[in-house]
Amino acid sequence: MPTKRSYATLPTKIEKLDRLSKSLEGPEIYIKRDDQTGLEFSGNKIRKLEYLMEEALQEGADALITCGAIQSNHCRATAALGAKLGIPVYLVLKENREPEMIGNYLLDHLFGADIQRISEADYQHRRGEILEELATQLKQEGKTPYIIPEGASNGLGCFGYRDVIEEIQQQEKALGFSFDTVVVPTGSGSTLGGLILGKAMYDYPGEIIGFNIAADAKTFQHRISLILQEAIPYIDTHIPDTHIPDTHIPEADHPLFAPENIQIIDGYVGEGYGKSRKVEWHFLQHIARSEGILLDPVYTGKALYGLTEEIKKGTFDNTQRILFIHTGGVFGLIPPSTPLR
């Protein structure tokens, strides 16, 4: 089994969304505060980075390379972690125009990351090459770079959210009840993938459902299925994990890992990745005012909005208990000009 470093503040707490549940007259909705994994590296990315950093440090890495959108939460978390560990971070960010010094981009600078901006076309078609070129250049300077993929979404990154299933099961024991469904936004895939891996490995009975905030469900089903295939080799059956029985060591052909069995509810991307509609801002404002919780416009705002719309449609049985994972991203509230006053 892969091992990890410990940087996040865990376990994150679970709270009930009382007023939202009541107003919908549907299932009881709870929220797991992964937005509170720590201020600088708040959000879901740090759980994946804990595994990737262990591998990086074992390989003797003294430079980190990663990439993402200009307001990437993942890049900011990596920049913060690099600063904490004294390891230089090189970010390759996607943006055609000169960006405003706001939000995560500002924080990337505060943390001293080395930033290279590339066009959307280059990002889409050549980012692998560009990251490799950067790595080659650093190697020529005598460094040992470690490349972290977009969103830390690879097989190893999955283990961060596999662990969340174990964390939830312990919290369920303390709460005295269990959740029927765990809901999460999906962007690069390994958060949802990790929860599915956890479901397989811990034989977790709850349903795992993602809401995609970009592209479409099919794209993510395939991407996540591939990430899960990548995760399998990390599960070394010769080193038994104390708390995982042999019967729950999944094979690559585990039914939960088949694209068609990965549950993603489509229809809430709105105007596209990182673009918000008025209705989404109003929902975000409603949650801030009625629950005292800040959602982010790019991921959690859209996903929880999607969940409430699905509840209104009757997609979920009223007797259910649903756990929504707040994956963070709250610095994303700063950049956009909002239509609210």
Ligand SMILES: *Cc1c(COP(=O)(O)O)cnc(C)c1O
């Ligand atoms: C990256 C991110 C997600 C999506 O997680 P993936 O593992 O990339 O699918 C969700 N919410 C926030 C706030 C994020 O930064």
